[in-house]
């Protein structure tokens with residue numbers, strides 16, 4: 001079984017806690033991304049799964065087997081790091097063949113496997129090139145191939161694409177996903193790049209400061225962030241969050257967004273989730289989920305900056321606590337200094353408790 005279970009996993013270095021009581025179940029054949037900013041404990045978690053670090057407390061199980069004391073070489077894991085680890089004096093073919101050869105595989109079997117993996121990773125024309133003549137991009141592809149050829153039941157990748165250039169990264173995202181589909185390994189992928197996590201992973205474990213913040217499919221963490229950290233971290237730009245105070249009005253429950261001078265009404269399901277709760281909230285909506293309000297109803301804000309990124313336009317609106325961003329699929333013709341009236345789509349509004357940062361969920 002190649003499911004992975006982390007149970008009450010803790011890692012401290014002296015009096016510094018790098019990982020606080022992590023519980024995570026990764027299913028057999030699942031692609032799980034560990035996503036978070038630098039220093040959040042992703043690599044520490046990964047290193048413990050690989051067997052390079054011992055947990056301070058808690059357990060790691062592969063299937064039902066407790067991995068305590070099982071050395072890395074006996075865990076059946078493949079590992080690819082940020083910095084490619086390959087033999088530069090060998091050819092690509094020799095690098096790919098290295099693992100199976102060390103295991104004593106027959107020549108014909110080695111040739112078959114090298115051929116298949118080279119084809120998958122588009123290395124076939126380069127098989128007889130010496131590795132020291134290859135670009136960083138290709139070297140990382142060879143490193144992935146060298147690990148993948150062993151067909152490990154568990155494949156661990158720690159920021160494997162952070163040193164390759166942007167165009168190549170996009171190609172590799174597709175290839176890695178195909179590789180995993182083909183071999184059906186359990187894949188754990190460490191990254192600080194949400195695009196990688198969102199495009200490849202079946203589920204994402206979002207981490208911050210050694211604490212697991214949320215586990216969910218890419219759409220779950222995007223649509224229903226568990227807290228303000230996830231709301232801001234996922235999305236580019238992240239979710240707009242404006243401090244507000246709920247109050248009853250003749251329009252039902254509204255949120256007084258002091259900084260913006262408006263009090264939008266709440267969708268019924270959120271209004272009922274909020275009734276009974278006290279205190280300030282953060283009113284959240286995704287920059288992509290706003291419309292320019294032709295009827296003049298919405299948030300009237302001065303345009304402070306306009307970024308055009310190809311077909312997309314990111315419009316910065318307002319300042320200070322009331323600053324928000326809106327993303328449009330085309331050039332909406334707004335210029336700095338103009339006033340824009342934007343309306344968040346009602347169904348996309350999310351609320352968070354301003355003191356705890358936790359999501360206030362409709363129906364729970």
Ligand code: ATP
Pocket residue numbers: 013016018036037038039040041042043044045192
């Ligand atoms: P990055 O992408 O920057 O590597 P990360 O999320 O992978 O970030 P970790 O490498 O897991 O983070 O590190 C988590 C924290 O633990 C960091 O503050 C790091 O400085 C600390 N840390 C990691 N290894 C050690 C160690 N051997 N001794 C002391 N502190 C460590």
